[in-house]
Each structure stands twice: as structure tokens, then as C-alpha cells.
Amino acid sequence: MRRLRKLIPGLIVGCLALPAAEAARGIVDLDPRAFVAGEASPPPLAAPDGGIAFALPFSSARDRVYWDVPLRALPPTAALEVDLECDDPAAVRALSLHLQAGGAWASAQQLLAAPGRQTLLFRRSDFDRDPWPLADSAPITTLRLSAWKGADRDARLVLRGIRARAFSVGVVLGSAAFTAPGEADLAEQCAVRARQLLDRAGLPAEFVADDFAHLDLRPYRLLVLPYNPRLTSAQLAALERFVKRHKGTLAVFYNANAELARLLGFQPPTYATAAADWTTVAFPENALPGLPPAMAHRTRHLLPARAKAKSALELGVWLDPDNRPDGKLPASVVSSSGLWFSHVPPYASPAAVQWFLAALARSDRAYARERDLHRAEQDRRDAQAAALLAQAPPAPKNELRAVWAHPIPATSRPETFRHLADRGLRTVYEHMATAGVLLDGAREKPLAAALADARAAGIQLHAWCIAWSLYDLPAEQIAPLRAQNRLMQDSNGNELPWLCPAHPENRQLLVDSGIDLARRGIAGIHLDYVRYPARAGCFCPRHRFAFESTTTAFHLNWPADVREGAPLAAEFDQFRRDEMTAFIAELAAAVRAINPAVQVSAAVFPLPEAVEAYGQDWPAWLRAGHLDVVAPMLYEPTAARFADRLDRCLAAAPAPRKIIPGIGTSADTTQLDALSTAEQILAARARLTPGFAFFHLAPHLEQLLPVLCPP
Template sequence: MSGNNLAAAVALTTTVIAIAITTVLAAAPANQALFIPTPNSASTLANTFPDTTISFTSTPPTLELKTTPDSSSPRIYWDIPIAKIPPKTTSLIIDAACSPVSSIRAISLHLNSGNGWLSTELPPPTCTNFTQLNAIPLLLTPEGTPADWHKGRLLRLSLWLHTGHTAPITLALRAINARQDSIAIIRSSSLSAPGQEQLATQMANRAATLLRKAAIPFTFFDDTIPPASMEMQLLILPYAPQLNPPQNKSLQRFVSKGGKLIVFYNGTAPLANSLGFKCGTWQGSATSRQWPDFTTISTPPLIIPHRTANLIPPYPTTLYNATTIAYWRDHTDRPTTIPACVTSDRGAWFAHVPPLATPSAVTFTHQLLARLLPNTIPHAPNPFTTPPPLITAPANEIRALWDSRHDARPEQLEALFSSLAQNGINTLFRHMQSGPTLHVTTTANPLKPRLQEITKAAANHHIALHAWVTCWSLDDLPPTQLTTFAAENRLMRDVNGNDLPWLSPSHPANRELILQGIITLIQNGVSGIHLDYLRYPENGCYAPSTRHAFEQWQNRHTANWPQDVLPSGTLYQQFLKFRQHEITSFTRAVTTQIRQIAATTTISAAVFPNPATALNLGQDWPLWLQENLIDLICPMTYTENIATFNSWLYSCQQISPLAHTRLIAGIGTSADESQLTATDTAHQINAVRSRHWRGFALFSRDHELLYTILPTLHPISL
């Protein structure tokens, strides 16, 4: 995507975590300068954006480019000539700062080489401090017929702006450097993760985020294990479940020659043996008894949130000083003897995939790499900084927390609610229903907690208990139940007719099944019902039940299904409105039933924060507010970028003048999209309070939130 391809650029995503914007916290490996600002730099800039004012300061040498964009253009850009890129370069590093960050929705870098471009997309900056913009060869997308990236001589830096922005934009540039890295992440493809390429990319991004937050420079290689990867000091294998013999052999050779290797969730015995480890057999657990985290043997110990029901435990052998440095804790928060991570002189092996980059996980990552490469790893950043003071809480503020765990012991419940109350939380969205399955004691689930015990513990500590219901998604369902639903044609299907692990909202039996579970919860005294996954997935639904309901709703036959209802089809807009109708009609049925049984029950829903995105998935939540079908809306504003967070709050608040009185901001302390420190959390709470919203909800309960973030923010309720 060159600077000329506006159509492709408008679709920029901010999910490419791997090539992230990294705040400069520590010294990187030796760099070779490709561009250093001088007083004469202005004359060397090509295609300078119109009306750009260029100034130079000498301490340190900085080039400042300032311009006022045209409201009709979604971006501004500058072309910067660079010196020859050394052949062993593994990353390009641009040391720059942008302001105001609230105006920038994305950044892209484009290297002009030969007769084309090599481009990459980056998330927007999070602050006005100088940051490093990284371009890594593996993640560059070609356009045209570019030559090898080492032949690039011009770098285009593009800032993509939010719609309608016309205020002045400033870019400060200090250097463009070529870097030769010593640490690399191996991103798997169909070679080592056949059929799971998307998951492999997600896990590579997770590993990258851990390194980025730990201020550890790195690059990427693909899983062909190219010769350049053999020159690294350390390789990281985030997810490669099916290593082939050549890959296995290359990695063993790398280790035998002194390289260090970190492997996640893998059962390749020969590779494990070469590091001094032995792979155990796969272990699984029921949803209610998942392992919630693991703890290190260090003093003081770190407890790293990482919930899973699947493990391949590694064990140390007597070779290479192998030892266990972390163990899993069980669903009762007790330590087990199951290793979570083992290390040796040759590397480390984890029982599961990389954890989310919570502060404790970042600290553990830094400790582990410093152990393996003591003379290479830079000084660790401190993720446990002192947060700013909180704005005074408004009267009747809802301070909620999502809880996806299913604790089975009454004493656990008492300890949980006591901790929440002490830390100012007054509402709990506790996961109690997934599709048709209740996560409380029933004949089918005798080991799960009794609903009466949960409601009693909540009442003892004056906490409003809302039953969190995941409506259509069946992620927690056993495969046997999915098979039954599939045989009855009750699942959603994708455009190719493949079953999806979602119940179809258009099948009457599915609606009744979910509704009966909700009625059971209401009859047992919960204060509220919190509806989640009240939508369609992005790739569905095109099942027979959906087609039948759509044709009834239109009162006409659809001749060419599903082609007519796809984005390029003649009935696409009608299909979007039908999906909104289906979800809204179900919401109306739920609300009617609840208010007939317990009129004071609070009904809330988790939704996408952008109303347009929500509508495309069937969530017409502005209408739900207008018709009082939902009492409270919880936009899932999960981001680490405070500018993006504020932008989402603003968009939601435009729904109606009083919308903020019924909005609860979702704050992703440990969501897939964001992992926050106490400081990040405080900034987002203050943003919510400054807009006088009804409250906020923290996603989600884990050891980090309960025992680090909330106590640091205490008292959150003042």
C-alpha cells in the first residue's frame, strides 16, 4: 500500500500489534543511522506535504514538520530520503513524535524500492513523547514490483487522521536507524500450524506485545527458519503445534551452536529433549475448573493471569541445569505441582501459549529473558507506576467488574465479595449462563456453586449481583452438545455452509432455551441480567433457519442464497436490517419476560462502542435505549490508547443528550485487546467520570486486578 492507494489505506486496521509503537525506555542494540536531521534537511525532503513548515533544533537534532491538513484528505505524509540499508538489518527504527495524538487514527510506513513499495500499518501513538516506529521485513506488504527492502532509498511516513480533522499536525523526527536484532519471534504459517494460521499470528502478536512492553527489541522471521534467524541469540516460538522434520532439525542445530530457544504449548519431544526438558501428556479441565493463572517460585512470587483449560506440561530433566520456575494454580487458587514454565541453560518451555501482556506477565518476561541473555537485555521498565489521583466519584456511580470464573466453594465467594467491597466495587457481572448452559448448580452440574450461595455472599457485602449471560456464542459448550445442535440444524453457518459454534437467533427453540435459563436466574434473586454476545459474528449467519426467517420477514423468496445477501448482493442492506430486527425482537422478548417476573431487575447489554459497527452485527443499541428495552448499555471500549478511548466515549455520547446517564464504559484491564496498568486504568476512569457517565465496568476479574490494580487505586469509590 503506497501513499497513493487511498482506498486500501482507509481500511487500515490497528490490530497489527507486532509492529507496534514502542515508547523509548532503554537502549536498543547498536544502530546504524540512515537519516539524521541537520539544518539543511529541509532541502532534501521529497514530496513534502503542501504548506509544511519545517524547522530544526540542535539539542538533540530534531526536524519538526508542521502542516494544516485539508478536511477532504484522510491523511498527510512526508517522503524522507535514507542512506543505504546494511545487508544484515532486521528492523528499521524511526524515532519520532506526533501531536495531537487525538487526531491520528493510524500510522503507515512505506519504503520505496525498485518499481514499488513495501508498506506496513501501525496503531496510532498513545502519547506525545518520542516513540519508536518499527518496520520489520516479514511484515512489509508489497505493492507494485518492489526490489529487495535493502535497496530502499526513500521512506514515506503517513499519518491517517480522524474524519473532519483540520487542526495543525506536527511531526518531530530525530532519526531513522537500521538495527540488527539479537532476538526474533518465529511466526508460524501453514508449515507448522496448518489450519490455524490466524491463531498462530495472534500468538506471535502476543509474544511481541510482551517484548514491546518489556522494552526488549526484537524482529520477526517466518517458520521456514531462514539463515538470518540462525544468527540470532534467542528465538521465540509462540505457536507451532506441528513442526516438520526440517524445522525441528534447524531449531535443534540452532540450540546446539549456542542459541537460546523459548517454546510455548508444544509437544515436540526431540526439540524439548535438546533443551533439557521432557514433554508431558496433554491435560484438560472442565470449564468450571480451569487453571486461572500461574505463580513463579521467585521471592516475592509473581502471579500471572492466564486462564486455560488445556495444558501440555513440560518437565525438567537432569540436563543443562533444567529447573521449574513457575507452577499453575487451580480453580481454588491453590498452587499445583503442574509446571507452567521450565528453564535451562539452553532456553525455556511453557505449558501453554503466551499470556496476555499484563504488568506481571511483562515483568516475568523481562526476568526470563534477562536470565537467558544476562548481557543483552536492557534495563526493565516499571509497569507498576503510581497512578494519578481519581476524580471524585459521582453519586450512585456503578463500579462493576466482569467475573468469568465459576468458583465452587462458599468461602471463595465470601473472600471475593469482601475484596470487591473493600476496593469500592458495588456491582458484579458474574458469568452464569452460556447459551443453554447454566454455570450454577443443576442436576447436570452438581459441582458448580449454588446460586443461593452466590446471592447470599453478594448481599452480605452490599454488592449488586447481575447474571452475565452469553446469548448465542457456544465457546464453553462441550463438543457433544455442539454435535447435537448441528444435527438439529440449530447452529449458525458461514457463507460456505460450515457450522459455527453459535446458536442461530432465528431458530425458535434456541430463543426459548436461552430465555428459560434467564427466567431461572431471575427467579433465584439476581439483581440484574447482563446480556453479552447479543449479536451475530462477523462471518454469519447463513443457516437454513436464517434464510427461512429472512424470507418470512421480507415476505418473498430469496432466489440466490446466500449470494444475494452478501455485501455485493442486491439484498445486503435489507439483510442487515433483518439481522437488527432479529436481535432486537429477541431483546424485546427477554425484557418483557423479565419485567413480568421481577419488574425492578436491571437489564444491561455489552455492545460494540461504534454504533455503525454494532449495527452491522445486528446491535441497534441506540434503538434499545430509545425504546427502553435495555436499562444500561456497556460499550466495550477496550483499548490501551487513551485518545482512542476518549474518541469512543464521545461517539457513544452523541446518541442522545441523556445517553450518558445510561452508559457504563467497559474498561479492558485484561481483555484480549488491552491489558492495563493501574495508571492506565486511572486515566480511563477519570475520562468516564469527567463525562458524568453512569459508571464503568472492569474486564475482567483476575489476580492482577483484585490484588494489584484495585488496591493501588483505593479508595476507588471516593
Template sequence: MRLRRAEKLAISPQILQHAGPMNAHAVKSPTRSTLIRPKSVWSGNALPLLLGIVCLSLSTSVLSQQSAGTIESGEYQTDSEARAAWRPMAGTAPVSTAILDGKAVLRFPCNFEGTQIERASWDHQVRLDLADYNGVQFDFFCQDASPVSHFSLYFQSGEGWYSATFYPETSGWNQITIDISAMSTEGKPGGFASIRTIRISAWRGSDKSTEFYLHGFRAVGGFGPNTHVGILRCDSAARTRSSDAASVQQYCTALAEQFKAAGIEYATVSDLDLTSGKLHRLKLIVLPYNPVMPENTAAVLVEFIKGGGRLLSFFGMPETLRPCVKIEVGSVVRPAKQGGFARIRFVEGVVPGAPLLVGQNSWNILELKPVPGASREVAEWLDDRGQPTGHAAIVASANAVAVSHVLLTDDISNKRQMLLALTGYLVPQVWQQAADATLARLGRLAGYMDFENAVAAIAKLAGENQRVEPHLAAGRKLRDEAIAHRAAGRYSDAWARAQEAADRLLTAYACAQGPIEGEFRAFWCHSAFGVEGMDWDTAIRLLAKNGFTAILPNLLWGGLAFYPSAVLPVSPEVLTRGDQLEQCLAACRKYGLQIHVWKVNWNLGSAPREFVERLRAQGRLQSNAAGETNQWLCPSHPENQKLEIDSMIEVVRRYPVDGIHFDYIRYPDGDHCYCAGCRQRFMRHIGVSALRWPQDVQAGGPHRQAWLDWRRANISTVVHAISEKARTVRPTVKISAAVFPNWPSARDNIGQDWKVWCERGWLDFVCPMNYTTSNVQFQNLVRSQRSWAGAVPCYPGIGAWVMTPDRVIGQIDITRRCGTGGFVVFNYDSRAVRDILPMLGKGITRPKKSGTPED
């Protein structure tokens, strides 16, 4: 559900759903103890929808367009040649050659009908060096992608894999671009210089077969003539600090996305592949989050800096580099209270083009110290009341800038301007790049191709709506001013005006939309305390003002409650900040919103250590096949089932809520739970006295199907019991669940049989977490989900945290065209308040009453 993030937050830009083993709980620094992830994290196989499908059908990235030439043309003389090059995995049909639209292409058949394969996959052996490139690109055609939940691309290297997901935007030819900065790691890959296998997979979405075609697989980006910036990705973390690997990927991806959005060309370089020869072509190296660094890599960077190179670092700087850049680094500092590090304030005039204030809600920072006479503090930290904290946010010298935390994605527009200004401070040439790129793509929103096309289409969409034309006129004027500044060489001014023009065009598009009556419109709110910097009254008032009808606040986990509970441990913050359920409920009643209290089931998250250890000692935690335990309650343990039931019924009994909402109502992945208790209880269930454990219940084992049925029943038993008991306590209460989008896969892999829950009337509505930036994928999912939900309302989850407002509007429109009757957006946080909610309230959710948002 949301980037939670609890289950919601996740990762990258497209389907974030509960991504892979993205757990809702703590990730090592610099992530906060309850990292927001997409609501449900999928496991590698269940992958609901990737946080982001890291590639777009039409590439809009600012990768330098140097090409390595063709890696795989797709042009083979015979089927035999093609099949020798592309080997199918077990159960997958072989490739063949074809001619499509005059091109020689490879045909990949996805034989889902009549088979049990989870995915159709093919391997291609190569000797490939992508170390000097930003990514790969290929032409892709799939006339009917609806049977596929998502596509994946893998590179095998060292002792692991790099992976990314994608989905076509049209039923015709798509140009897919995958940026290696956004690829996840599995195992211990050895860098992009030594790739030995390319794997392409199509994951089953339904039992219908389909096919896709591929042509012209090529490397793109990298060290072009205008590439001044290099991002150093910390791939060594996967080998030496695996706990940091996910954070490394997350912050590297976030930085790359912001460089693209700002219009700055860059190259991504692995710290496993860094050489002096590569750095010789760059002016600036950026460290997005590099908790470890090989000695030889640090030595290359020292040589680079001494030779005139520049450095921009986030949340850390290797000790060997500090004397070269004249910046000292101290220890990690945590705020005395929540909101202690809330904003960055720049010293005016020191960093040209920097915004005065930038929102950044950091949970810890690294102490930075200027060297007198050689470096200085250029920005300071403020708390959430706007008061100085006495800590430096950014320190700069003649050849380096150090930022005391990672780059977060809150306050995204100011964050992007800050990144551009810091980069421009070190490499002034990037201002022209950014201005040119921003002007060139002005008007590319909501599928429009350019500025004039967008203006004409929005004007037509608006019809008699008089609120739209003033914004279009302002956008035209600002665009003309940007062009004039560009011609005069005032590149920072040109970039600023072009950004303002884009904002006006977006506002015009938002105002051109119209609401419909009777729609269920909700936000998931991952934080139990609502939007940071607001009380619940303010947060709920804003939702009502912008036409929303419900809130789903995350107020309890498997081992923690944010209200006085007699069943679960209570968060210590309840003592100082009060009963959060009571406060949210009061605000909802005041402003007329429904409240559906969201529980993270089974996952212990930030539960007190003593509570977790007591459960561990009692054998109540889950284990994988290797015997490793995690902080999830075992769903087959009777006492755990009782705890889940009692905690949710307590909410219904004590508070007059409109509904209760399941999340994480599943196993974490297909590798759980194999604890000793599960073994005993399953053997008793099937009436045997001995098993080869866990082989007999794994794929190919004699008891596999009985095992899958039993796992599903453990989850469904709790859903049924809570549904029945809650309605007995409060007959009007609504029962709902956030679920993985692909029911056929979810029922086996994670034991989430939500189609059955709908069929048996245990749910009053269901919310599949369709976290994808692809509208085609989103629409295909919604159509299937409506069929699976049957008579139960299906309110699709929209992953707004990875999308621009125009894309959120587009997916709301898809829910209307599919007749869902509503939708739920993830996540209600400061970014949503600032960037998403106001744009929705201007048109597509605009309330028809007093207090309507201003234009």
C-alpha cells in the first residue's frame, strides 16, 4: 500500500507495492526505523508492482545519448540460431524469429494457458561491459500485455544479479529504457563491467497466453561530450554490508531521478568499476550514499580531486578524501525530538540559484565542520518550528559540497532546485544543460508531446471552464521569458522561468478536470501521527477541502498500538502526544470523513524489543527454509491468530470507527513460514508422523498442494474471524484490505486468497496496491481485479509517491472508466499535501460546496 512506509513505501518509481522483501520495519541508516515502503512489500516472485517500474516506455531521461551500439539486434537467420542464443527456463516455450513492421525481431511466447509456470523466462549468455554506460534501451512490442503482471530484466554478474522491471505504455512499439542506477541487487553481483547473462522474464498475471517481440537491445548514456557529472553507486555494499544494499539503491535512484528531472546529464559508475581513466572525462563525482568504499576507489577519487575534480557528497565522506576538500565530518546526530531536523535554510547569495528554504524531514544527520579559511557553512538546519538547531546542513569548499543527510524526496521541487544549484556551484556548465532540457520538454505531461500540443489539448478539455485559460496564458508568457533568458545566456533564469511555465501548465491541466458524485476517495496515511508538522484536525480538514471522503490511518501493527490498548504494547509517544486514534476520529467526525483504521498484520515493525524476544522464546516468530527467523508473527500459531483478532476487535469495540483495514495480511514471501511449530501443526493437519522437512512441502514435493492450501487457510481464518466478530460488535462497520494486485500469484506465494475473501462476503471493499507509473499496466490490473472482486467494490490503490500529479490524475480517470466507484492514494504525507492534493482538489476531486480550493 504505500510506501510506507509500512507496506506501502517501497522503492522506485513504478509499482511499489509491497516490493519484494521490502519490509515495513527498520532499515539500517540512513533510513528511519520505520522506513516507508509501499504498503505491502512484495517478495521477489510475487512482486506486485514494482515501486517503480524503473523504465518508461518513451524515454524522457537526460542520459547522454552516446551509444555502445547493439548488444542484441534480434536478427537471426533461423529459429535454431535464435534458440541457441536464448535458452528458455523450465516450462517456458522457446523463442523464434519473425518479421514485424519490416524489422527482423525475436518472438518470445508467454505460454501461461494450460501451464503452471510463474513466469516465462529466457537467458542469453554474453560477455558484456556496461561500466561506461548509464543503462540499456530496446524496442519492445506486445499487442496484449494484460496476461502479464510485469516484465523483468536481469543482468548476472559475480555472485548475484541486477534486476529491474518494466511495462509497455502502448500496445504498439515501445522504446524501453532502463537506468542501471535504479536496478536492484540480488545476492552479491560483481559490477556492471562483467555481465555474463541477460535474462528477460514475463510474470504471469492470468492464465491467458500472449507474446512479445524484441529488437535492437543496446547500451545508452554514459560518458558523452556533455557529461560532466558522475554518480558513484556503492555496489560494494552488496558484498560487505548487505544490510545497506537496499538503501544504497534507493538513494542512488532518487539522486539519478532528480538529475534527470533537473535536466543534468550524468553517468552512473560502480565503485567496483572505477578507474582514473573514467574520471578523467568528468568534472564532478557525486556520492549519493556510500557507507563503504574500497581502498582503491578512494585512492582514485583522491587523485581525481587533486587533479581538479569536484565532489558532492551526501551523508558521509571517506576519511581519506577530507583533507583534499577541506571539510571535516563528525558523528551521527539525532534530534532531541521529532521534527528536530525539518528544513534546510541557505545563506542568501552564497550558492547562486538555491532556494532559501528546502523541506527535508531527516531523522538523523552527520555532523559537518568547516575548516577555517578553507570551507564554510552555506546552509543550516531548522526544526519544524523554524528555529535554528545549531547544526550545519551543508558545508562547501572550493572543490566540494557536503550535505549532512541523504537526499529525500519530500519538497521535491525545491529539492530539485537545491541539487541543481549545488551542482552548478561546482560545475557552472550544468545550468545551460538544465535550461535547454527543461525548455525542450516543456509541455510533456499527461501524454502530450510538446508545449503547443499540450496547450491546445488542455484548452479543448476545459471547454467552457473559465478557470483554465488564465493559467494557459501565464504559461505562454513564462515560456517566452524563458526563451529570452536562454538567448541572453542567463541560464539559471531561463531554467527558473521554464519551471514556472511547467507549473502553470500543470495547474491548467488540473483545473480542466471534473469531479463525479458519490465516489469513494481516500488516502492511506502511513504515519500514526498524520502529516508531519500538522495535527490531525488540520490534516483531515485539508482532505475534506479537496474533496476526499475517507482516511485510512496506520494506527496499529503486529506488536504496537498508537492508542491506549489493552491488547498490544502501546507506543511511548502516546504518553506525550495522546491517543492518535481518538484525535483522528474526532477530526473525521468534525469534517465529515470516514475513518477506516489500518492495521499492519503479523509484521512486528517497531514493537518493543522485550515483546519481540518474548515471542521469539515462545516460538511464535516466522522462519524461512534455512531456519532464519524474522520479526513477523507466525500465522499458524493459535496465540498469534488470537492476538491479531483481539487487537482489531478492540478497535471496533472501543471506538465508533467506520471501518477496519487489513494490511500485510499475508506471508512475507514464498519462503515462509517453516518454523518448528508450522511443521508440527501441518503434520497434524495432514495426518502424518514424519516429513522430509521442508523438502516435502517445497516445489515438487509430495505435499506441496496441501501445504499451499494450509498456508492460505491460516491467513483466511483470521480474516473470516475478524470480519464475523467485528460485525457482531458493530453491524455498520466496514471490513477492507490492502492486497497484492495479482491474485493468482498472491494466493500461492504469500497465502493471500483475497478473491475468496470477496466471494464469501468477508470484505466490504478491497484495495489492490497497483503501484505502477504505467497507465496501461494500471488499467489491465484494474480490469482483472474487478472480475476477481466480483460484487465487492474494488478501490484500486494509486502509488502517488512515485508519480507526478498529472499521472495521478490519469490513473484516477482510469478508475472511473473502469467503473470502480473509488480509489485510494498512497501516501498522505508532506509531499502529498504540497504537490498532489492541491492539484487533485482543483479539478478531479473538486468539491461542489463552500471551501473549494482556490485556483
């Protein structure tokens, strides 16, 4: 896995009262004369109310403007804070910091969170290379501030300060040396997820190397172990010193180490698994101040610890898909020394942040302030969301409100459908097939019962069908496909967990499953993963043969000639788009031949990456009438970025009614709260789309619906 550099909204830390150990110090003078404008960049000016004003002339063809400021000396620091405000963040694709030392540059990017004042945090680990690789390396002499063009319009940025800061929270980043073989990528993903959870909790953190046995851990108040399965005796001794001698707090996720559990006052964990996913953690009412009623988290594997010390308290139980609690499997346990969660860190949903802060405050009362600040801020934002929707024009009559849903348990389906219908969500895209294989809920009798429940509640039930990806397909079902050489390959000949679309049997498999579902009264076929895995595939022999039959090029050097930037790359990209378009046309025609009333739709990537990187030319699919509508997955953290991406999609669509914008309320990388979701709903309404779709049906979304969609 490549180094994780995913852009997330800049962390707003300006409102936090940071501990003394985290106090920030300024590193640049707020004098416009100190900044040198780059090529074709306007000169900076003094802002009337203080700070430095930078004009961003993005209505022109310029993609970037930048300014340099000399630095006298910048010693190694954990992070740089950029305190700024921007009147139109949608005009700015990203903001970059570049540090120059000895002729080399280190760069990092962040996104603007929203209009107005905010503080962006650029951690040392965010840079594409370490700005301070060695203690005796060349000093950093120049800082460059770059703004990159987003929307085609001018904007204004005001800089209020750039400061260096330290952290009192560390996240231990697992490496290949201290994880199981092949799990270093998983460890990094878990570390990034833990850091995002801490960011949302108002506790910004830095990564700590997992070879920490001889590191000085005293600067940290809190140390998080997101996935660190192999701890040596020296590491355990260091953690014991941290807890007992330095009175530090540990937060441990998905760990089997009995000695570590005993250090925190817990019984050693015991591995547990299940045939179906646990999907939710339910918390007892009034167990702790600030604890949410439930938290979404999906897994089939647990390492739950139990309370042993007098100070220890078990928090939450796992619910199975039928919402039945398992009291023998505590989700988390907390003591005066730290907390333990039985799986990897949850995504940073509002409920997950509430749980974490409530548990942390139970372990160390010093964190009660962060818990209460977060709760007050969330209450304020919820009230603002309700007021925003109440003051807006009424929702359009017959507004389409949809939701993607993982398989819904049959026992809870009637209640779920009634609850959704009460909130006006009358279109459900339920996952029913993967790679042409029907899931259990799509078999004849279960689907008939599901359709009956949908009719009773006034729900339009669509079959959400994952096309080429083998996502979540059992190994025994993948094996025969592999044996028949029907899977994609990357450019090095390595197998990818995707069906090759150039294989006739694969296409027929997907078409047949669509026909089967259409025959049984489903309201629509909703395709997903109807694309390539970016430019990673497919380069298998069958795909090569299919391409060579369409090209006039001789003596093809495969795959070098078709890779990105190669002589035949553009022709190969068009071939991929044509392959996907031909499949869409074939499936849509087959489904409509069975039942013309069945809607054919697809979840798609936004533009331009849908067409350029994924072979997903959905504007052409709409123009040709192959699809009735598409749902662009506009999973953005802010309304400004959501609206900008939606505008690009609408400009390419035949009509606004063909676009159902997907809002990432419970998406992994966004986890929106009520206010952020409400702002995106209003942005969709302002653009006259037929409605919107939430991703996805989960406890987090259910908790927001009373605010977002009142009865």
C-alpha cells in the first residue's frame, strides 16, 4: 500500500485551549513585505484587520499561486499550524506547505474545512519527505505557501499566523518488524483511522515509531496502540513505565497480549468470531456522562477483554445483525490506566468520538473538559442543522430520498422500512449480489418476503449489485473463477480480486443475475463497481487480445505501451471505456426486455476521475439512455466541495433529474454530522436534483434522521 497521503479536511484546532506542552510558537513575521510572490502570483497585501491578504485569481487559467518567506531557523518540530481564513474554499483544491533545505523541498497538502477562520495542521509525517531527516542536515531556509485551483472563480485568503507546535498524544504506527507478515499496511490504516478519531475528538496526535522501547515517552499524556500485535518484553516494559511511573494513559485496540491487558487492570482477551458480522455496539443508558446510545462498527473478529481491577468498567455490548446483544462480549473496558476496544479503531463518526471521549474521561478526569467541549459543540451544530433546514424553503414535493443498505436482517426489515418511510426515505438500494452471485437475501423466498415488506411500507426496493469487484465474496466462490482464468491482472501479471470484463462468461454471469432479479419484481437494478480498479487493471491475456483486436498498432510492447503516459495509453483508456459502455448497454437491454418498468441505475465516481481513471463514462451512458439515473458518490467533508463536485456532474449530465447525489453521511472517510449533512442536502435541492441518497444505513445515520428528515 502506498504511503497514506489522503487529503482530509484541515483540522480546526484554533478553538482548543492546548496544554502547555502543546503551546505553539510563531515562525514567520506577519508582514506582507516578507513574502515574495511566485511566478504569475499577485503580491500579498496587509489585511485591514490584521494578517496578510493573498488574492487567488482562479477565474484565470492559473492552476497554482504561491508565495515564499525566508526562515531564520526552523528546528525539528512535530507540526506546523497555519491560521487562516478563506472566503470561498471551493475555489481552492488544496493548500500546500513546502519547506526548502539544502536545495530540496518537502511538501504537504491539506483541504480547507469551510468558509471563515480555521487552523490547518501540517504534521511532520504528512510531508512527502522528512523535512528534518538528520540532526546535522541542512537548515530549512524557505517556507512556501501554495494555493491550488478548485472552482473557476477568484477567492481571497488571509493568513493570521504560522506556528510550530508539539503533541501530548501519540499514535504508535505499526511496522513490518512488529506486525504479522503482510500486515504492515493494515497497521498503517489502523493508525491513520485512530489519528482521525483523535482529530475529531479535539486531541490532535502524532505518529510514534513502534520501536519505542528506548524512546522517551514522557512528553505524552496519552499513547494509542491502534494495531500492534507483536509487542516485545522491552516494549511492554516501556509501556509499564509509561503507565505506572509517568501516570500516562493507554488506549489499546484489537490486541491479544495478556500482559498488556493485566497492566491496565483487565482480564486477558479471548478471541471470538461469528458466522455473520457484528454491526453495532450498544451502550447502557447513563453508564457514563457523554456516552452515546450506540456506535456503528462491523466485524466478525473480536479480542474482548473483561474488567478485573476495582477501577475497571465494561462499556457496551456487541449486537448481531438481528440486533440481539451478546453480554459475554464487552465492546470496550476502561480503568484508571486506560481503555481497551475489542477490534480496530472505529471510523470517526460522532458516536465513536463520543464513546472515546467518555471512556477516556472515565480513565483520566483531565479529559472531561474535552468530552464536555465536544458535546457542547455537537449540540450547537445539531441545533444549527435543525434551524438551517427549518428556515430553508420546504423540500420539493415527491423528493427522492434514498439510502444504500447492506443486507437488512429479515426479522428487523418491517420495522426498518417503516422507520425509513416515516422519514420520507422511500428508495432503498439493498446489497443483493456480488459479481453475479446472489446473496442469501436475494434468493427466491427471502426476496419475496422483502418485496412484500417494502410494498407494505411504501418502499421502492432496488437490488444493489456489485459488478466486477469480488468484494466480500467467499474464497470458495472465487476459487473456480480463478481456475478458469476469469480474474483481472495488474501490469505485472499479479491477480486482482476483480472479474475481467473482457471475458464473455463474466459478462453473461452479471447479465443473468440482473435478469433473474428483474423477473422477481424488484424496483430497480442499481450497479456498483461498474468500472476498473483505476489503472491497476486489467492487463490479463484476454484483455490484451480484446484490445489488440481493436488497435491498428503493430508490434505492441505489452503492457508497457498502454501504461499511463505511454504511446498507446489514450487509445487503451478509450478501449476500457468502450468495454464498460458495451456491458452497460447489454445489461440494461436485457433487464428492460424482461420488465421495462425496472429502473437501471449506477453508483459512479464523480468527474473527471470517473472517465479518466476508471473507464466509467457515465455521461455517455445517460445520453444513450442505457441508464435512467446515476448516483455520483460525492463523499466530501464540506458542503463547498460537495457543491463544486456536484456542479461538475450536472454540467455533464443531460438533465439535473438524471443525477441523484450521494451524500457520505456514514462513508468511511467523511462520517458527517447533522449540520454537514444538512448543508449538502440544501446544496442538492438548490441545484434541482430529484433528491439525494445517503451512504449508508447505519446507527449513525439513524441517529441523524430525526434532525435531517423530521416526520
